[in-house]
Amino acid sequence: MTIKEHIQNYANVMGQSLDGCISATVFDVQKMEALAYYSPIYPKFDDRVVAHIAQAVQDSYQGLSLLHGMQGKLMKSMEIDLENQTHLLIFTPHRRVVCYIVLEAGKSNLALTEILHEKHYTESLLTVRDLVMAGKITTADPLFSILPMQQ
Amino acid sequence: MNEQELKIQFLQEYIRKISEDLKGQLISISFMSPADNSLILHKSVNPMVDNSQSSLYQMSILKSLTRAMDFFPGVVNHDIKLLSIAYQGQKHMIFFSPNRSIVAHVILEETANLKLVELVLKTHMRELLTQLTARAGVAILGQKIDLRV
Numbered sequence: 001m002t003i004k005e006h007i008q009n010y011a012n013v014m015g016q017s018l019d020g021c022i023s024a025t026v027f028d029v030q031k032m033e034a035l036a037y038y039s040p041i042y043p044k045f046d047d048r049v050v051a052h053i054a055q056a057v058q059d060s061y062q063g064l065s066l067l068h069g070m071q072g073k074l075m076k077s078m079e080i081d082l083e084n085q086t087h088l089l090i091f092t093p094h095r096r097v098v099c100y101i102v103l104e105a106g107k108s109n110l111a112l113t114e115i116l117h118e119k120h121y122t123e124s125l126l127t128v129r130d131l132v133m134a135g136k137i138t139t140a141d142p143l144f145s146i147l148p149m150q151q
Numbered sequence: 152m153n154e155q156e157l158k159i160q161f162l163q164e165y166i167r168k169i170s171e172d173l174k175g176q177l178i179s180i181s182f183m184s185p186a187d188n189s190l191i192l193h194k195s196v197n198p199m200v201d202n203s204q205s206s207l208y209q210m211s212i213l214k215s216l217t218r219a220m221d222f223f224p225g226v227v228n229h230d231i232k233l234l235s236i237a238y239q240g241q242k243h244m245i246f247f248s249p250n251r252s253i254v255a256h257v258i259l260e261e262t263a264n265l266k267l268v269e270l271v272l273k274t275h276m277r278e279l280l281t282q283l284t285a286r287a288g289v290a291i292l293g294q295k296i297d298l299r300v
Contacts, residue, residue: 022225041225059215060236066205067205067238069240074239075239079236080231081235
């Protein structure tokens with residue numbers, strides 16, 4: 001399996017575990033492209049969504065320098081409340097990879113979402129790290145450099 | 152007193168009230184005009200801290216995210232009700248007024264409970280508007296600067 005397939009597994013598990021989940025996406029902020037996408041409702045993915053969200057995230061990173069006493073600090077999460085949906089961006093220790101979960105507004109449990117993310121994301125990374133160490137995934141995999149293997 | 156002065160007076164009173172209730176949690180609050188990207192009012196608990204430039208930046212991020220929602224399927228209303236950002240050490244709340252004439256940016260300590268803060272913001276807004284609209288001649292102001300989140 002490639003790293004991309006493992007990231008896709010994470011998106012699948014998140015999407016299937018969460019009540020009211022509309023979609024689960026993992027994207028690369030720098031390249032502004034999705035690494036994985038799962039939705040039980042909308043099978044077709046629109047690249048423009050990630051392009052715009054990634055741009056806003058890049059702007060947020062830059063904006064941190066304007067905040068008094070916040071230089072060098074990390075963003076943990078961003079929640080966007082709409083009338084019928086809640087969009088949750090969860091930032092990983094490696095700033096380049098962001099998990100983007102969209103939930104139905106009435107059904108969303110953000111605390112549970114963050115706990116599940118922590119569990120499944122960490123498991124995915126550990127699996128990938130183990131596979132790399134076992135030589136089953138090569139460090140030449142294009143996604144190897146963007147994942148926080150030292151977690 | 153012209154409309155702008157009334158608006159600022161109203162926002163100052165609003166800040167005074169929420170500062171009391173959010174003592175120990177509030178770091179700063181800013182009100183901005185999205186029409187011309189200008190700052191209307193900024194108040195920091197610590198007078199040495201000026202987060203007004205950051206507030207203007209956050210307003211542009213709110214606008215960008217609102218545009219992004221145009222492309223997401225199934226969104227009934229693309230207007231963002233509330234944007235909450237959790238940083239290491241701080242929490243931020245950014246929102247439009249219902250008529251979208253004002254953007255508010257509230258910076259809080261990391262320990263703040265955002266649901267409670269939201270309740271405080273709504274309650275004081277409702278109370279102030281009720282008082283204001285009870286006075287002659289300010290009904291229009293009440294509608295114009297309704298900041299319910």
